[in-house]
Amino acid sequence: MKTYKIAVIAGDGIGPEVIDEGVKVLKKIAQLDGGFAFEFTHFPWGCDYYAQHGEMMPKDGIEILSAFDAIFLGAVGKPGVPDHISLWDLLLKIRKSFDQYVNLRPVKLLKGAPCPLKDVREEDIDMIFVRENSEGEYAGSGSWLYKGKPNEVVIQDGVFSRVGCERIIRYAFELAKQEGKSLTSISKGNALNYSMVFWDQIFAEISKEYPEVETHSYLVDAASMFMIKDPKRFEIVVTSNLFGDILTDLGAAIAGGMGLAAGANINPERKFPSMFEPIHGSAPDIAGQGKANPLATVWSASQMLDFFGYPQWGKVLIDCIEQVLCEGKVLTADLGGNSSTGQVGDEIISKLEERNC
Numbered sequence: 059m060k061t062y063k064i065a066v067i068a069g070d071g072i073g074p075e076v077i078d079e080g081v082k083v084l085k086k087i088a089q090l091d092g093g094f095a096f097e098f099t100h101f102p103w104g105c106d107y108y109a110q111h112g113e114m115m116p117k118d119g120i121e122i123l124s125a126f127d128a129i130f131l132g133a134v135g136k137p138g139v140p141d142h143i144s145l146w147d148l149l150l151k152i153r154k155s156f157d158q159y160v161n162l163r164p165v166k167l168l169k170g171a172p173c174p175l176k177d178v179r180e181e182d183i184d185m186i187f188v189r190e191n192s193e194g195e196y197a198g199s200g201s202w203l204y205k206g207k208p209n210e211v212v213i214q215d216g217v218f219s220r221v222g223c224e225r226i227i228r229y230a231f232e233l234a235k236q237e238g239k240s241l242t243s244i245s246k247g248n249a250l251n252y253s254m255v256f257w258d259q260i261f262a263e264i265s266k267e268y269p270e271v272e273t274h275s276y277l278v279d280a281a282s283m284f285m286i287k288d289p290k291r292f293e294i295v296v297t298s299n300l301f302g303d304i305l306t307d308l309g310a311a312i313a314g315g316m317g318l319a320a321g322a323n324i325n326p327e328r329k330f331p332s333m334f335e336p337i338h339g340s341a342p343d344i345a346g347q348g349k350a351n352p353l354a355t356v357w358s359a360s361q362m363l364d365f366f367g368y369p370q371w372g373k374v375l376i377d378c379i380e381q382v383l384c385e386g387k388v389l390t391a392d393l394g395g396n397s398s399t400g401q402v403g404d405e406i407i408s409k410l411e412e413r414n415c
């Protein structure tokens with residue numbers, strides 16, 4: 059029987075609360091299927107680990123993780139540890155070290171999910187963001203000169219390589235072709251006169267290889283407006299690291315909230331493990347109270363199942379989430395309910411069990 063080795067980094071704040079439910083759900087699916095199994099190994103890395111050891115993960119953390127088939131991550135960040143340290147030394151380090159250059163983020167209004175927009179049907183919000191996840195504005199290149207002096211200067215470089223732009227744009231075209239959907243590129247060439255002009259040029263070049271794919275190109279400011287005013291314009295979307303970060307929180311807001319927004323950090327060549335996570339953070343405002351919505355994490359578990367070649371199970375999980383949303387009886391407070399994180403996880407489990415009777 060195939061056993062998938064999963065490294066679990068529950069992390070900080072609500073991370074452990076939501077990841078518990080994700081693990082529970084994956085175990086149940088393996089049990090129901092009977093043809094594969096998961097072996098979970100938990101790593102206590104994160105801000106509490108940092109407080110004890112002075113580092114977010116051990117020096118050989120990346121080497122340890124490289125032996126796994128996938129990583130399941132909760133959230134990272136805790137007041138008291140500077141965010142740029144906690145995130146750069148754990149989450150971003152993993153994305154970069156494992157060349158997880160594709161960040162796949164569905165922005166899809168599930169049946170029963172609340173939407174703040176008026177006159178919008180479920181099918182109007184059905185996008186997949188393909189966010190560049192390895193370079194761009196997140197390259198980590200820059201300098202801090204004359205620190206603390208009156209002439210202090212900081213420089214944060216955006217790094218857009220030809221290889222980096224081509225591979226993410228090509229991935230998005232392949233996805234659009236496979237799904238029979240249009241592809242929209244979001245950039246900002248009018249102001250970012252090197253990086254985004256280059257991005258647009260590469261998008262135009264690669265689009266010639268895919269004459270069957272309908273393409274659109276928007277400036278990021280207009281795209282933000284259209285995501286609210288006319289979301290059905292967008293199907294597959296490709297964009298840079300920072301724009302993808304911002305637009306997918308906006309996407310979460312129109313598709314049920316942060317508690318329903320999932321993401322997969324993929325190394326398409328499968329040379330390194332990919333990482334699955336909710337896109338929300340550690341939510342210190344609700345941490346430790348059993349209030350966190352675990353459905354984003356469950357959705358990311360569904361992405362993991364797709365990735366391992368079980369799209370039928372990925373779909374079953376989405377159906378279960380929709381059932382729970384439509385019934386509206388067992389929901390966390392962000393979705394207007396009064397159930398706990400664990401109760402919502404249990405409800406997904408019982409939907410899975412019911413389907414199998």
Ligand code: NAD
Nearest residue numbers: 133134135136141316317337338339340341344350351392
């Ligand atoms: P956040 O996503 O943690 O929280 C934003 C708001 O959404 C909060 O009101 C929170 O209560 C709510 N929320 C988020 N997830 C929820 C869930 N599952 N259920 C119900 N409500 C939920 O963003 P933030 O407050 O800007 O960041 C908090 C910390 O998390 C910071 O340290 C930040 O750097 C970090 N962060 C980490 C990740 C990650 O690990 N992937 C992502 C984003 C932010």
Ligand code: IPM
Nearest residue numbers: 145146149150303337338339
């Ligand atoms: C996300 C997060 C991260 C990002 C942060 C925590 C570094 O906001 O996954 O969306 O910006 O990529």
Ligand code: MN
Nearest residue numbers: 303304307337
């Ligand atoms: Mn984000």
